[in-house]
Each structure stands twice: as structure tokens, then as C-alpha cells.
Amino acid sequence: MRQGGGLAHERITGSIFEGRTKGVAATCDCPGIIPSVAARARVTGLDTIFIDDSDPSAPGFQVLKRSTHHENYRDPRVAG
Numbered sequence: 001m002r003q004g005g006g007l008a009h010e011r012i013t014g015s016i017f018e019g020r021t022k023g024v025a026a027t028c029d030c031p032g033i034i035p036s037v038a039a040r041a042r043v044t045g046l047d048t049i050f051i052d053d054s055d056p057s058a059p060g061f062q063v064l065k066r067s068t069h070h071e072n073y074r075d076p077r078v079a080g
Contacts, residue, residue, distance in 0.1 A: 003033070015039060 006020035016039065023034040051058050 003021050003024055006018065009017045009019075011017070018038045020036050021033045022036045025032045025034050
């Protein structure tokens with residue numbers, strides 16, 4: 001896949017995963033890409049994630065806030 005290129009994959013359930021390359025990168029002198037993957041999902045559980053700031057992999061791990069913009073979003077912490 002070329003830089004900026006994209007790919008869509010439809011699962012048997014009808015859900016679609018979209019991937020694209022956002023850039024190029026090199027690790028240990030090996031060429032690579034910076035990928036981006038998008039899909040829809042339903043909240044089926046909650047988890048707590050702890051990130052150790054001394055972990056050398058910590059900068060590559062992102063924890064995003066829950067999206068509340070979708071019309072079907074319901075905060076699982078709120079009754080009703």
C-alpha cells in the first residue's frame with residue numbers, strides 16, 4: 001500500500017474496517033509505515049489501563065476519551 005493509500009475490509013457481520021497509511025517510518029533500518037485503522041464498535045465492557053511512564057513503549061500507546069458525539073452513545077455508568 002502506498003503512502004496515503006487506503007483499504008476497506010467488510011466482515012461477514014457487515015462491519016467495515018478502514019485502514020490507511022498516514023506516513024512512513026523506519027525502525028532498526030527497516031522501512032515501515034504509520035498506519036491508521038478506523039471502525040465502529042459497541043461498548044461491551046469497561047477496563048482500567050495503567051501506563052508506566054518509565055516504560056519505553058509508553059509514548060506509542062494512546063488512551064483516548066470515550067466518544068460522546070454519536071447519537072446512540074449511552075454512558076454505561078449512568079442508569080436508565
